[in-house]
Amino acid sequence: MDKFIDVSIVIELDNTCFHHNELSEKFSLQLLSLNKQILESKYRFEILVCYSIETVNNALLTNTKKFSEKKFASSQLKFLGFYNACYYQLKNNGAESAQGNLIIFFDSDVTCEIDWLEKLIRPFKENNNIKVVAGRTELVTETTIQQGQLLVTFFDNCKKIKSLHVTKKFFANNVAFEKELFLKYRFPIVQKTARTSCAQLAENLFLDNINIYKQNQAIVYHRSVSKISELLLRSITEGRDITMHKVKKYKSPFKRAKIPIKLFSEKFNLLTCRVSWIKRHGHTAGIPIASCVIAFVYIIIMSISASLTLLLPKYMCSRFFKI
Numbered sequence: 001m002d003k004f005i006d007v008s009i010v011i012e013l014d015n016t017c018f019h020h021n022e023l024s025e026k027f028s029l030q031l032l033s034l035n036k037q038i039l040e041s042k043y044r045f046e047i048l049v050c051y052s053i054e055t056v057n058n059a060l061l062t063n064t065k066k067f068s069e070k071k072f073a074s075s076q077l078k079f080l081g082f083y084n085a086c087y088y089q090l091k092n093n094g095a096e097s098a099q100g101n102l103i104i105f106f107d108s109d110v111t112c113e114i115d116w117l118e119k120l121i122r123p124f125k126e127n128n129n130i131k132v133v134a135g136r137t138e139l140v141t142e143t144t145i146q147q148g149q150l151l152v153t154f155f156d157n158c159k160k161i162k163s164l165h166v167t168k169k170f171f172a173n174n175v176a177f178e179k180e181l182f183l184k185y186r187f188p189i190v191q192k193t194a195r196t197s198c199a200q201l202a203e204n205l206f207l208d209n210i211n212i213y214k215q216n217q218a219i220v221y222h223r224s225v226s227k228i229s230e231l232l233l234r235s236i237t238e239g240r241d242i243t244m245h246k247v248k249k250y251k252s253p254f255k256r257a258k259i260p261i262k263l264f265s266e267k268f269n270l271l272t273c274r275v276s277w278i279k280r281h282g283h284t285a286g287i288p289i290a291s292c293v294i295a296f297v298y299i300i301i302m303s304i305s306a307s308l309t310l311l312l313p314k315y316m317c318s319r320f321f322k323i
Contacts, residue, residue: 006043006044006045006099006100006101006102007041007043007044007045007046007100007102007103007104007117007121008045008046008047008048008094008095008098008099008100008102008103008104008179009034009045009046009047009048009104009106010048010050010091010094010095010098010103010104010105010106011047011048011049011050011094011106011107011108012050012051012087012090012091012094012107012108013049013050013051013056013060013061013064013090013108014051014052014055014086014087014090014108026109026111027060027064027108027109028063028064028067030108030110030111030112031047031064031067031068031071031072031077032071033111033112033114034047034106034112034117035071035072035076036114037114037115037116037117037118038076038117040118041117041118041121043121044100045076045100046075046076046077046078046098046099046100047072047076047077047078048078048080048094048097048098049064049077049078049079049080049108050080050081050082050085050090050091050093050094051079051080051081051082051090052081052082052083052084052085052086052090053081053082053083054083054084056081061079064079065079078097080093080094080097086189088172088187088188088189088197089187089189091105091172091187092186092187092189095177095179095182095183095186096183098179100179101178101179101180102121102124102176102177102178102179103176103177103178103179103182104117104120104121104175104176105172105173105174105175105176105177106173106174106220107172107173107174107222109222109223110137110173110174110220110221110222110223111220111221112174112219112220112221113218113219113220116135116218116219116220117218119135119215119217119218120133120135120174120176120215120218121133121176122215123164123213123215124176124178130211130213131177131178131181131210131211132170132175132176132177132178132181132205132210132211132212132213133175133176133212133213133214133215133218134167134169134170134171134174134175134176134212134213134214134215135171135174135175135176135215135216135218135219135220136156136161136174136214136215136216136217136218136219136220137155137156137171137173137174137219137220137221137222138155138156138157138219138220138221138222139153139155139157139221139222139224140221140222140223140224141157141224142224143224143226144288144290144291144294145224145225145226145227145228145231145291145294146224146225147287147288147291148231148290148291148292148293148294148295148298149224149225149231149234149294149295149298150224150274151270151271151274151275151287151291151292151295152267152270152271152274152295152298152299154169154270155222156216158273158274158277158278161216161217162214162216163216164213164214164215164216165213165214166211166212166213166214167212167213167214168202168206168212169198169199169202169212170198170202170212170214171198171222172187172197172198173220173222174218174220181210185201185204185205186201187200187201188200188201188204190244190245196241196242196244196245199245200245228294231294231298232297232298232301234298235298235299235301235302235305236301236302236305237305238302238305239260239263239301239302239303239304239305239306239309240305240306240308240309240316240317242259242263242306243259243260243263243305243306243309243310244309244313244317246259247259247310247313256310257310259306259310260303260304260306260307260310261303263302263303263306264299264300264302264303267298267299267302267303268299271292271295271296271299275287275292
């Protein structure tokens with residue numbers, strides 16, 4: 001990559017729209033934090049806030065625009081509306097509209113550390129062969145429900161902070177691509193699922209021998225669920241989406257039938273590993289029994305969802321797509 005870097009930060013407004021009252025003020029504060037980091041950087045930046053015209057919360061959009069007019073130049077922060085655009089499509093559309101030669105994908109419902117931008121960009125400066133850099137995404141865990149979520153999800157809280165290294169996975173809320181490379185691959189859009197595009201894109205890059213580098217010092221914090229009902233809905237969605245993703249790989253009915261069992265086994269192993277890791281590293285005085293119960297219920301419901309997806313794929317995809 002050229003020594004001088006132009007950076008486009010693409011932020012979807014989709015996640016915040018579903019939690020307007022809870023996140024609108026935090027989103028404005030997050031824009032301020034980004035602005036401060038931009039001013040301290042040596043690069044030219046633009047922020048592209050992308051939203052779906054059909055589903056955007058108009059009050060959120062209006063308030064954010066008024067706020068940004070006072071803090072940003074029109075060339076620094078742009079609002080882009082698109083028709084019939086889902087979460088990943090908003091990211092793809094934003095990348096197409098970006099002026100920078102480096103694209104950073106960030107979410108409207110995450111918060112970042114004060115030096116996040118510089119640390120995420122640094123590997124591109126130090127090595128011209130690097131094309132993709134993924135940051136570290138941790139889950140906020142302040143309640144029993146949130147601790148239960150951590151025990152069964154693949155956030156980076158319970159992973160050792162290593163130096164820059166190659167990884168096979170990334171989160172779409174904290175990753176940077178060379179623009180030319182991203183526009184060649186993009187996030188695959190699968191209408192029947194909601195949360196598998198990250199995994200599919202990572203697989204496509206891996207198959208073409210393109211390394212994804214993990215920069216653990218570039219940290220963002222993901223919003224946790226606030227209600228048990230929200231967590232359980234996520235378990236339904238995860239079971240459905242992973243099943244739909246795996247069904248494409250398995251032609252054998254026998255292998256497909258084993259998907260729910262395999263998912264249960266993988267998640268249960270993750271649960272036990274997370275509990276052991278937390279106890280071993282002393283990050284908490286103790287894991288509440290209630291959190292472990294919530295995590296186990298999550299696994300059971302996810303497995304049931306996987307089974308129903310095999311039996312009733314059309315119903316599961318239409319009924320729960322909006323979750």
